[in-house]
Amino acid sequence: MMYADLIDQEDLLGQLKSLGFEVPSGSTAQQACECAVRGLDDVRANTLRTMVKQMYTSSASIQPIVREAIDKQLLPALAQYQQTRA
Template structure:
């Protein structure tokens, strides 16, 4: 559950689902990030970038599993998408 100063796996899944992404129930943070980057398009990439920026610049603590999933799955996929579509 989201607390004022903590971002956990459920918060990440909730934010991704709120963006309209199909994330299976019981997915881990890493699995959710894998699903989030499938079929990236410009709108989804922008939404994901904003979500990550908001998380990383907030005063909330991001639990290690969530930060690792973002760092290993989301950020590299977003960087690759941007590189391939801004060339």
């Protein structure tokens, strides 16, 4: 739940689901990020990049476990995808 401008695992799952990613309920932040990067294509990659940019540039604090999942799962997968597209 988002309290006092804090992005937690539930917020991350909700955000991914609202963007059309299939993420099982009750997933951890890491599991959610793993699901989100499966089958990346241009649309999915751009959607994830936009989501991460909005999260990182907002005034909200990101729970450390969420930031770690993004830094270790989403960002490397997006970078790798971008390299394969070049």
